[in-house]
Amino acid sequence: MIYLDNAATSYPKPDKVLEEMLRCMKYYCANPGRGSHKMSLESGRAILNARQIISSFFNIKNPMNIVFTKNATEAINIAITGVLKPGDHVVTTCMEHNSVIRPLKLMEKANNVEVSIIKGNEFGEIDAEDIKKAIKKNTKLIVSTLSSNVNGIIMPVKEIGTIAHNKGILYLIDGSQGAGSFKIDVNELNVDMLAFPGHKGLLGPQGTGGLYIREGIKVCPIMTGGTGSNSESFAQPEIYPDVHESGTLNTPGIVGLACGIEFINSVGIEEINKQKHKLIKKIYEGIIQLKNVNVYSRVEKTKNSGIVAFNFNGILSSEISYIFDKVYNIACRSGLHCSPLSHETLKTIKTGAVRISVGFFNTEKEIEILLNSIREISENINKCLFK
Numbered sequence: 001m002i003y004l005d006n007a008a009t010s011y012p013k014p015d016k017v018l019e020e021m022l023r024c025m026k027y028y029c030a031n032p033g034r035g036s037h038k039m040s041l042e043s044g045r046a047i048l049n050a051r052q053i054i055s056s057f058f059n060i061k062n063p064m065n066i067v068f069t070k071n072a073t074e075a076i077n078i079a080i081t082g083v084l085k086p087g088d089h090v091v092t093t094c095m096e097h098n099s100v101i102r103p104l105k106l107m108e109k110a111n112n113v114e115v116s117i118i119k120g121n122e123f124g125e126i127d128a129e130d131i132k133k134a135i136k137k138n139t140k141l142i143v144s145t146l147s148s149n150v151n152g153i154i155m156p157v158k159e160i161g162t163i164a165h166n167k168g169i170l171y172l173i174d175g176s177q178g179a180g181s182f183k184i185d186v187n188e189l190n191v192d193m194l195a196f197p198g199h200k201g202l203l204g205p206q207g208t209g210g211l212y213i214r215e216g217i218k219v220c221p222i223m224t225g226g227t228g229s230n231s232e233s234f235a236q237p238e239i240y241p242d243v244h245e246s247g248t249l250n251t252p253g254i255v256g257l258a259c260g261i262e263f264i265n266s267v268g269i270e271e272i273n274k275q276k277h278k279l280i281k282k283i284y285e286g287i288i289q290l291k292n293v294n295v296y297s298r299v300e301k302t303k304n305s306g307i308v309a310f311n312f313n314g315i316l317s318s319e320i321s322y323i324f325d326k327v328y329n330i331a332c333r334s335g336l337h338c339s340p341l342s343h344e345t346l347k348t349i350k351t352g353a354v355r356i357s358v359g360f361f362n363t364e365k366e367i368e369i370l371l372n373s374i375r376e377i378s379e380n381i382n383k384c385l386f387k
């Protein structure tokens with residue numbers, strides 16, 4: 001199969017990820033932080049090593065300020081529900097995933113939190129000035145994605161970070177799309193909290209993710225329980241990362257995630273970005289001239305994190321992804337991609353969109369096969385050859 005659904009989860013993973021996960025499961029997968037025997041200490045060291053690798057990757061000073069989660073959604077939920085109180089105001093954008101919008105809408109309904117959603121242009125590009133204009137006295141938090149999971153558009157995160165910093169407002173970035181192909185420096189970007197999945201661009205396994213929380217921010221935990229620390233107390237420890245890490249960690253997954261990031265470091269993030277953009281440009285240029293195709297992504301390297309979203313005129317996106325799968329053995333995603341607001345913005349709420357999302361391991365040959373299949377579909381769509 002030609003796998004072009006990397007925005008959902010990356011595939012394949014570097015060999016080292018699989019090898020180290022297997023080695024962990026075979027030789028040292030005891031419970032980290034829960035015992036003083038050699039194997040527990042070894043898995044504890046592996047977790048610490050992963051924290052260190054992740055912290056230098058995002059230029060985070062203290063590795064203990066990284067909290068491991070099972071995915072980006074959990075990280076975003078910890079951040080949003082952990083800092084907002086009744087009466088607070090939040091500013092976010094029209095290109096967010098439901099993992100941001102749903103917790104915000106829940107807080108709006110149940111906790112009297114006020115939510116402002118900033119609109120973008122026809123590609124969902126946001127003007128940071130519009131975010132600034134929406135700030136009120138009670139604005140506690142700005143949340144934005146780094147890049148859209150629907151069309152790959154990149155948000156002006158540096159400008160938003162500066163605005164938030166100057167106004168003393170917390171800034172949470174959802175780094176789900178872009179972490180692993182763009183340099184994210186939490187200090188340079190003035191990010192207070194960064195949520196990231198381990199299983200997408202960071203090339204780790206599913207079931208991994210994390211949240212960076214800047215030192216000094218009070219984030220109430222959404223879950224309490226065993227941490228292996230302060231066990232004599234009924235109260236959740238306040239020390240990091242224990243406060244947000246109740247229960248046994250996904251040691252093999254976290255070990256795999258660390259190897260995914262080491263792979264990215266060994267190739268170079270700029271190289272990964274270059275390779276992905278080369279493929280995106282090829283796809284874009286191959287389909288933009290087709291008469292019956294509408295493209296919703298931009299092609300510029302600074303405006304696309306690795307996605308081309310498109311539709312054939314008047315055809316449901318799900319029909320096209322079905323044809324890709326059944327006739328051409330190509331994996332991509334259609335529908336609303338858990339982001340209805342983005343589709344309202346792109347005016348594709350009724351059809352959804354076909355989403356091609358490339359990864360570092362995709363090849364030009366695969367893209368040629370994709371383009372040939374798109375041309376074939378384009379020529380035959382009215383003859384209903386595939387129905």
Ligand SMILES: Cc1ncc(COP(=O)(O)O)c(C=O)c1O
Binds near residue numbers: 074145148198
């Ligand atoms: C922009 C964005 N945010 C959040 C998520 C949720 O990520 P996860 O599945 O790791 O919870 C996704 C997943 O596709 C995403 O694309």
